[in-house]
Amino acid sequence: MVDLSLRNVSIAFGGAKILRNISLDLKTGEKVCILGKSGAGKSTLLRCISLLDIPDGGEMILGGRRVLHNKRVQDMGYLRKNVSMVFQDYNLWPHKNALQNIIEGLVVVRKVEPSNAAAIGRSILKSMGLECKENCFPFSLSGGEQQRVAIARALAMEPSILLLDEITSSLDIDSARSVIGIIKKLSTTGISMIIVTHQRELVREIADRVYLMANGEMVECSRNGDIFT
Numbered sequence: 001m002v003d004l005s006l007r008n009v010s011i012a013f014g015g016a017k018i019l020r021n022i023s024l025d026l027k028t029g030e031k032v033c034i035l036g037k038s039g040a041g042k043s044t045l046l047r048c049i050s051l052l053d054i055p056d057g058g059e060m061i062l063g064g065r066r067v068l069h070n071k072r073v074q075d076m077g078y079l080r081k082n083v084s085m086v087f088q089d090y091n092l093w094p095h096k097n098a099l100q101n102i103i104e105g106l107v108v109v110r111k112v113e114p115s116n117a118a119a120i121g122r123s124i125l126k127s128m129g130l131e132c133k134e135n136c137f138p139f140s141l142s143g144g145e146q147q148r149v150a151i152a153r154a155l156a157m158e159p160s161i162l163l164l165d166e167i168t169s170s171l172d173i174d175s176a177r178s179v180i181g182i183i184k185k186l187s188t189t190g191i192s193m194i195i196v197t198h199q200r201e202l203v204r205e206i207a208d209r210v211y212l213m214a215n216g217e218m219v220e221c222s223r224n225g226d227i228f229t
Contacts, residue, residue, distance in 0.1 A: 002063035002082050002160035002192070003027050009048055009058030018044045019055070020216045026161065031193045033203045036213035042196040043088070045213070046163045049194065050085045051076060063160070080109055084154035085163040088170060090146040092138040092153075098125065099134040102153045110157065117156075124152040128182065144175025151182060162186070164195045 004026040011019045019041050026032055034042050047053040049060070051073060060068040062082060067075045092101050102124060103117035112120070125131050128148040138146055147167055154162060164183065168176035180202055187193065187206040197203065203210060212220035 003061075004049070004063075004161060004192070005059075005061040006049070007059045007061075009045075009055045009060065011044065011048055011053060011055045018216050019048065022058070022216075022218055024211065024218065026192055026194060028160070029190050029192055030208045031187055031195065031206045032209050032211065033195045033197060033207040034211045034213060035198070035203070040213040041216040042213055043165050046085060046165050046194065046196060050083055050163055051079055052085070081157070082160040083163065084157045084159035084161075086147070086150050086154050086165065086167050088166040090138070090143075090150045090170075092146055092150060094138050097135050097137050098130065098141070098149045098152075101138075101149055102156050105153065105157050120156055121152070124156055125149075128152050142175065143171050144178055147171060147175070147179050148182065151179070155186075159191070161192045161194065164193060164197070166196050166198070168197070168199060 006022055006024045009019060009022045010017065022045060034045065036042050044053060048055045051068065054071060054073060055068065057070055058068070059066065059070070062079060065075050065078055067073065067079045093104070096104065099118060099121045102121040103114070106112040106117040106120060107114055122131065122134060125134055128151065130145060130148055130152070133141065133145060141149065151167070168179050171179060180199060183202065184206060195202070195207070208223070210222055211218055
């Protein structure tokens with residue numbers, strides 16, 4: 001069981017405070033959605049949880065281990081093995097094909113043998129309906145296909161927690177529906193999720209709790225459904 005707790009997490013860039021004393025809890029298997037206007041700090045919060053950006057202050061506890069305390073990262077390896085992030089703009093390596101993008105983390109972080117990693121990667125590609133795209137490079141894939149590869153890459157790490165940052169905002173309607181369908185299926189597997197999204201359909205169908213952010217602060221937290229009323 002891998003729970004997540006944030007306590008008073010803050011960060012500033014160029015003197016501007018982006019996150020202000022954010023506290024958040026995610027229990028094992030929970031799906032939490034974060035709403036808010038552009039510039040509220042939602043994406044920065046996910047980057048801080050994944051420690052792509054190091055907070056200026058606060059504490060993060062993951063699975064009972066303190067991985068961050070007052071700007072000091074204490075267990076990056078444990079976090080990398082348990083938390084995966086999918087980005088709004090895919091963030092695929094342009095010089096690697098779809099399969100190589102998926103297995104890189106398995107080989108480098110989890111030390112899986114390349115042949116075994118390739119088998120895992122092909123299996124996940126098939127589950128995404130992309131088995132015929134393993135040798136394709138990102139430039140030759142549609143936006144929806146790139147996002148499915150990005151989701152596959154995150155899932156290959158078998159994370160306890162999946163962070164999803166506006167993953168449909170750059171997609172056309174049909175591609176967005178396809179990706180939303182994948183996330184709905186994933187929500188039934190028991191994986192924990194923190195989802196930044198404007199898709200109310202997705203929020204209503206899978207969220208256990210909903211947070212509302214504004215100006216770098218959490219201004220509301222409620223059970224799903226209550227926040228819309």
